[in-house]
Amino acid sequence: MPFVTELTFRRLASAAPRMIAGAPRATATSTLQSRYLSSTxxxxxxxxxxxKDTLKTVDRAVSDKLVDGINVGSAMASKVKEVSQDIADGTATATGKAQQMRNEAEAKGNELKHxxxxxGQDVKESAKDKASQAxxxxxxxxxxxxxxx
Known part of the structure; x- marks a missing residue:
């Protein structure tokens, strides 16, 4: 430790005349502050x-797919309401249109579920692989x- 103290005093002593002579103060301090020691x-x-990170990824992926399914379901519900309004108005083509919309909604729901x-299975397998590797x-x-x- 005495060596470090002696070295510090030498630097300060050599920087002092420059500081008095009008040299910028940042020069003297930056020389001392630019040396860091880290032992971590x-x-x-x-x-x-x-x-935990893997499980969070799985949970997020499954949640995103479920939210997509909910959004599609609400969109289909609004379309079904429109179709049922057409049926209430007595439109003859509404029956065919309602059936078509119902079929589309069912197909889209099955697709999103799949x-x-x-x-979910892919992410689950990936999580198992990473856990076994760890x-x-x-x-x-x-x-x-x-x-x-």
Whole structure:
């Protein structure tokens, strides 16, 4: 520690005449402040954190698909209301149009349900793979520590 203190005093002493002579103060301080010392190691994610992140991703993907299905359902409901208004008005073509809209709504609902299930399975499998990889790495690290002892 005495070496660092001595070095600091030397720098201050050599900077003092320049500061008095009208040199900008930032020059002297930036020389002292530009040197940092860090002894911390970046922290890697734990298996638990990785699993949580993966599950959050799965949850978000499934939620997005469900919201899409709800939005389509409400849009179809408004179209069905329009069609039922046509039926109430006595339009002869309304029956065919209502049936067509019902069929479209059912097909779209089935399609979105299938997409959500497929996406959920894909993300679930991905989460399992990542969890097993993390568990394997943890096991290898534990074995490495045991072998060193």
């Amino acid at each position: 190691v970046p922290r890697a994610k734990t298996v638990t954190e990785t699993a 997409d959500a299930e497929v996406k 568990a394997e790495k943890t096991k290898q690290a534990a074995d490495g520590v045991k072998s060193r002892m």
